[in-house]
Amino acid sequence: MTKKTMAVFLFLLMFTSGALGNDQCGTMQCPLTLELKEGKDEIITSGHFNLIWPVKEALSKGEREDDGPGIADALVDDETHAATQLLIATDQSFSQVTHTIPIHSTKRKISLTGFSDGEYYARLFDGHNEPVSNTVKVKVKHHSMGRVWIIFTSGAVLFALLIAYMVAKVFRHKE
Amino acid sequence: MDYNPISINTALILLVIFGIVWIFFGWWLGRKNKTLDDFMLAGRNVGLAFAGATAMATWITSNTTLVAPQLTYELGIWGMVGYSLAALGLILFAPMAKRIKELMPEGYTCGDFIRVRYGKPAWIAFLIVSFCYAMGWLVSLGMAGGVLLDTLSGLNYKVGMTVILAICVSYTLLGGLRAVIATDYVQTIIIIVGVLIIGFVCYQSVGLESVYEFNKEKHPELLSLLFPAAMMFLFNNIFFGIGEIFHSNVWWSRALAFRPGIGKKAYLLSGFLWLPIPIVTGFVALAAPSLGLYPDSSDMVGPMVAAKLLGDIGAIFVFIVVFSALASSLDSLLAATSDLVTRDIYNGLIDKAASKEKLHKLSKLVILGLGVVTWILCLPKITTLGALLNFTGAFVASTIWPIVLGLYQRRMSGNFVTAAFVLGTTCGLIGYHMIGFYVAALFSCITSFVICMVGLIVKDDKFDWQRLKHMEKMQ
Numbered sequence: 001m002t003k004k005t006m007a008v009f010l011f012l013l014m015f016t017s018g019a020l021g022n023d024q025c026g027t028m029q030c031p032l033t034l035e036l037k038e039g040k041d042e043i044i045t046s047g048h049f050n051l052i053w054p055v056k057e058a059l060s061k062g063e064r065e066d067d068g069p070g071i072a073d074a075l076v077d078d079e080t081h082a083a084t085q086l087l088i089a090t091d092q093s094f095s096q097v098t099h100t101i102p103i104h105s106t107k108r109k110i111s112l113t114g115f116s117d118g119e120y121y122a123r124l125f126d127g128h129n130e131p132v133s134n135t136v137k138v139k140v141k142h143h144s145m146g147r148v149w150i151i152f153t154s155g156a157v158l159f160a161l162l163i164a165y166m167v168a169k170v171f172r173h174k175e
Numbered sequence: 176m177d178y179n180p181i182s183i184n185t186a187l188i189l190l191v192i193f194g195i196v197w198i199f200f201g202w203w204l205g206r207k208n209k210t211l212d213d214f215m216l217a218g219r220n221v222g223l224a225f226a227g228a229t230a231m232a233t234w235i236t237s238n239t240t241l242v243a244p245q246l247t248y249e250l251g252i253w254g255m256v257g258y259s260l261a262a263l264g265l266i267l268f269a270p271m272a273k274r275i276k277e278l279m280p281e282g283y284t285c286g287d288f289i290r291v292r293y294g295k296p297a298w299i300a301f302l303i304v305s306f307c308y309a310m311g312w313l314v315s316l317g318m319a320g321g322v323l324l325d326t327l328s329g330l331n332y333k334v335g336m337t338v339i340l341a342i343c344v345s346y347t348l349l350g351g352l353r354a355v356i357a358t359d360y361v362q363t364i365i366i367i368v369g370v371l372i373i374g375f376v377c378y379q380s381v382g383l384e385s386v387y388e389f390n391k392e393k394h395p396e397l398l399s400l401l402f403p404a405a406m407m408f409l410f411n412n413i414f415f416g417i418g419e420i421f422h423s424n425v426w427w428s429r430a431l432a433f434r435p436g437i438g439k440k441a442y443l444l445s446g447f448l449w450l451p452i453p454i455v456t457g458f459v460a461l462a463a464p465s466l467g468l469y470p471d472s473s474d475m476v477g478p479m480v481a482a483k484l485l486g487d488i489g490a491i492f493v494f495i496v497v498f499s500a501l502a503s504s505l506d507s508l509l510a511a512t513s514d515l516v517t518r519d520i521y522n523g524l525i526d527k528a529a530s531k532e533k534l535h536k537l538s539k540l541v542i543l544g545l546g547v548v549t550w551i552l553c554l555p556k557i558t559t560l561g562a563l564l565n566f567t568g569a570f571v572a573s574t575i576w577p578i579v580l581g582l583y584q585r586r587m588s589g590n591f592v593t594a595a596f597v598l599g600t601t602c603g604l605i606g607y608h609m610i611g612f613y614v615a616a617l618f619s620c621i622t623s624f625v626i627c628m629v630g631l632i633v634k635d636d637k638f639d640w641q642r643l644k645h646m647e648k649m650q
Binding site: 046047050098099101102107108109110111112113114115116142143144145147148151152154155156158159161162165166169170171 | 248249250251267270271274390393394395396397401402403404406407409410411413414417464467469470471472473475476575579582583610611613614617620621624
């Protein structure tokens with residue numbers, strides 16, 4: 001591979017990853033890395049998912065220095081970060097924001113629930129509405145109703161059989 | 176944490192006070208234990224009030240106060256209703272408790288029943304199923320202690336989990352089942368009053384209408400009756416709850432400990448009283464989004480909302496309620512699992528001639544050992560409470576039909592029951608990994624049912640019920 005080809009390849013790689021993942025916050029590297037805990041490409045089948053953003057060592061600071069760092073570290077998890085809100089939108093440019101969730105400076109993960117089928121984009125922002133993390137895409141696609149009805153009906157039939165047996169044999173049993 | 180209403184100091188003071196009170200209570204009650212029957216089965220003479228309270232308190236576990244809100248938060252209305260219907264386990268077990276006491280008045284554990292009724296292969300398969308479940312439940316309870324303190328005070332998960340586990344192991348070790356039942360009585364009162372107050376305050380502060388409107392707009396699946404995962408969860412949780420109770424020595428040891436004629440009434444009473452509790456704790460979870468509360472982990476949602484609504488002082492109250500629920504189950508499970516290990520594994524397989532005194536001492540060591548193993552397994556919080564518990568559903572739901580048919584059908588044969596345990600559990604685990612935690616128990620129960628039905632048709636064991644009366648020793 002020539003140097004020129006390599007340069008073009010690297011440029012395209014950077015351009016593509018920026019467009020898909022929004023790893024840049026303005027001109028800087030984002031201080032927080034937002035991740036879907038279930039896995040990057042995982043399709044969410046129950047409408048419930050978890051987002052995490054581990055705090056990088058260099059950016060964190062303790063709030064309980066008066067307790068002594070050793071004791072505080074053992075007792076509490078108190079690293080802080082710049083994010084103040086998590087936005088969830090149905091488009092990557094965040095023009096259709098569906099959820100605005102306040103985030104405390106020590107929070108590092110969140111559990112979200114009750115989402116319908118669709119593609120959602122999540123990103124952390126600071127107090128000045130500037131992004132402080134990459135964008136995460138979450139695809140929600142619930143189980144097919146065909147499968148659900150088969151399982152639901154099987155459960156209902158088995159339950160009816162158990163209740164019928166209990167009523168006929170167990171509750172009426174005489175020693 | 177973004178909301179820690181209790182300071183670390185307050186949390187530690189509460190832990191110390193609770194620890195001293197419960198451990199002293201355990202020691203005080205344990206002074207009356209003279210024999211193995213006293214330690215394991217509280218002298219086989221427990222009356223209705225204590226019997227009803229212990230059944231209810233044990234079933235109101237950290238699962239009810241932490242996992243019921245979690246499942247409502249994840250699966251909405253069906254999650255709440257499905258969890259509540261786990262009360263059917265207690266209600267359906269009521270007539271069986273009477274039958275168990277009549278069939279095996281000298282029995283100690285559910286393992287005794289499986290061994291005599293179905294033979295050694297089924298007994299070994301059952302012990303594996305039962306032990307996996309017991310460890311899963313124990314670990315979930317230990318984790319719940321850590322989650323509770325982390326949510327309310329920000330205290331490191333590992334520190335909270337360790338302290339709560341140490342307290343429960345200590346008083347169970349000192350008092351045996353007598354201490355477990357007595358503390359359950361006190362804990363039941365605390366739990367019922369506490370849950371009712373929290374539910375009432377939530378209803379007054381947030382209101383049904385605002386919860387409905389907010390979730391309809393922001394989290395619509397939670398209110399949908401056609402929520403796919405939740406529809407699959409409904410019957411799964413019913414079978415999980417029934418399987419938990421039908422097979423577990425926690426409930427069998429109580430059936431054997433209660434005075435004759437008490438078991439049926441106690442289990443019916445506790446079942447009907449328990450039924451509305453998950454509805455209340457579940458409603459609390461549905462209110463979380465409308466309060467702007469989104470937990471770090473879905474199993475934290477219950478105490479998080481309660482603490483937010485009740486304020487700083489109320490958070491202490493929440494701590495007491497959840498701690499009581501947790502302790503009442505943890506002690507019961509430690510005692511019952513210790514019985515199973517001592518009687519079934521040690522006395523049944525290793526030292527068949529062991530004296531009752533030796534077994535008494537050993538059961539205490541087993542409680543200690545279970546505490547240590549649980550602590551080690553709790554350290555890396557690998558999953559949420561709900562997911563862990565439903566994993567064990569794959570094991571326990573395979574036991575429902577073998578237990579019911581074993582108590583009432585002479586035909587049921589041991590070979591088919593062994594296959595039902597093994598294949599039922601296997602199918603449940605496959606469902607857990609292929610589809611989700613919300614089908615594990617259902618798949619397990621369906622497979623076990625089919626095998627049991629085939630067994631009933633093709634083979635007649637002609638079991639003699641008298642063999643259970645005197646608890647035959649293993650050949």
